[in-house]
Amino acid sequence: MIGRRLLAGLGNTVRDYVESLGYATRTFFTMLGLSGGLLRRPRLIVEQLHFIGNYSLLIITLSGLFVGMVLGLQGYYTLNKYGASESLGLLVALGLTRELGPVITALLFAGRAGTSLTAEIGLMKAGEQLSAMEMMAVNPIQRVLAPRFWAGVVAVPLLASIFSAVGIFGGYLVGVKLIGVDAGAFWSQMQSGVDLWKDVFNGFVKSVVFGIAITFIALYQGYEARPTPRSVVISSLMIWWLDFMLTALMFSR
Amino acid sequence: MQRKSLDVWVGLFIVIGVAALMFLALKAGNNSSFSLAKTYEITAKFDNIGSLRPQAAVKASGVVVGRVAEIAFDDKSYKAAVTLEMDSTYKFPKDSSAKILTSGLLGEQYIGIEAGGDEKNLAAGDKIARTQSAAVLEDLINQFIYSKAAEGKDSN
Numbered sequence: 533m534i535g536r537r538l539l540a541g542l543g544n545t546v547r548d549y550v551e552s553l554g555y556a557t558r559t560f561f562t563m564l565g566l567s568g569g570l571l572r573r574p575r576l577i578v579e580q581l582h583f584i585g586n587y588s589l590l591i592i593t594l595s596g597l598f599v600g601m602v603l604g605l606q607g608y609y610t611l612n613k614y615g616a617s618e619s620l621g622l623l624v625a626l627g628l629t630r631e632l633g634p635v636i637t638a639l640l641f642a643g644r645a646g647t648s649l650t651a652e653i654g655l656m657k658a659g660e661q662l663s664a665m666e667m668m669a670v671n672p673i674q675r676v677l678a679p680r681f682w683a684g685v686v687a688v689p690l691l692a693s694i695f696s697a698v699g700i701f702g703g704y705l706v707g708v709k710l711i712g713v714d715a716g717a718f719w720s721q722m723q724s725g726v727d728l729w730k731d732v733f734n735g736f737v738k739s740v741v742f743g744i745a746i747t748f749i750a751l752y753q754g755y756e757a758r759p760t761p762r763s764v765v766i767s768s769l770m771i772w773w774l775d776f777m778l779t780a781l782m783f784s785r
Numbered sequence: 786m787q788r789k790s791l792d793v794w795v796g797l798f799i800v801i802g803v804a805a806l807m808f809l810a811l812k813a814g815n816n817s818s819f820s821l822a823k824t825y826e827i828t829a830k831f832d833n834i835g836s837l838r839p840q841a842a843v844k845a846s847g848v849v850v851g852r853v854a855e856i857a858f859d860d861k862s863y864k865a866a867v868t869l870e871m872d873s874t875y876k877f878p879k880d881s882s883a884k885i886l887t888s889g890l891l892g893e894q895y896i897g898i899e900a901g902g903d904e905k906n907l908a909a910g911d912k913i914a915r916t917q918s919a920a921v922l923e924d925l926i927n928q929f930i931y932s933k934a935a936e937g938k939d940s941n
Contacts, residue, residue: 578792581795582791582795585795585798586794586795586797589798589801625814629809629814690798690799690801690802690803693805693809694802694805696805696813697806697808697809700809723813723814726814727814728814731814732809732813736806
């Protein structure tokens, strides 16, 4: 009897899970399909870009600077043991462009902008503003979700690039100005070791994928009026999983 | 007025973001795998390429003059066939030789080209006849041990 109830519980959970996954996928494609109308009203995207891009700029820049500086200190400590402290620039640049830039930006973005999106749309849902829109024949997916989604997709790669660039500058400050690694070797080793396509471009692709994933998760959680912390947890786990998959695909050769 | 200032801030954000991306692309990275310089391909066969990889540098007197394009195994001659993409601004005599060298003690391997004395230059599709394989660390250690052992016998 207990066995049967457990089995039914398991079945119910799986069915719920598949159902919500299917619903999320359908919402996603509906949103993409309705995005064409945004071309006529780009202002909607610009407003959202200001809301989620500019407001995240400060935390991204500061975090990037400190991550770069810490990477400089820690990297120097290890590299110096092997007499390879000139490779510090390479270590900082590769670490930031390949992994830390996209991943930490995505996590911070999920915390800073993702939560506010979830809360904002959740409130609209709870206040029945979304239903009111539908009553006026305005599709809330087109009017509310789509502009926010595209703003997020544009903002995350830009923020990740800023993070990496500022981080390299932080590594330069600590490595060259503070510790005294040779500036010429710092930059030349970085340039000979970092490849435009393999490292910089792949890092950029990662940040685009993260942007799509986090923004949509945040929007969907809000649209379903789910709690904000849940949105952050799902986004963060998704980032790690996607990061592992992308790294395995891009850099395993 | 409100709209204008919002536009300015968003524009600023985009400009900073694109500038950061350009910095990463131009200052931090190199576009060696994306060069538009004209190249010509030549091949060389080696007994052993060690850990040479595609995209490794081809150097003459320490200056980069090309890249390794492709590495394959030739089952006719049982040798490694390496295709080199040479920068077409540099010409080398037909009897030039190629060596696989290592930068530093444990560094990356690259191909060193030493110019010969022939009047004709290498052209696209030509083969470098004289090659020297990579020095494999294990072989060097073996040689060292054998020579030590031989010395030991002599002194007895």
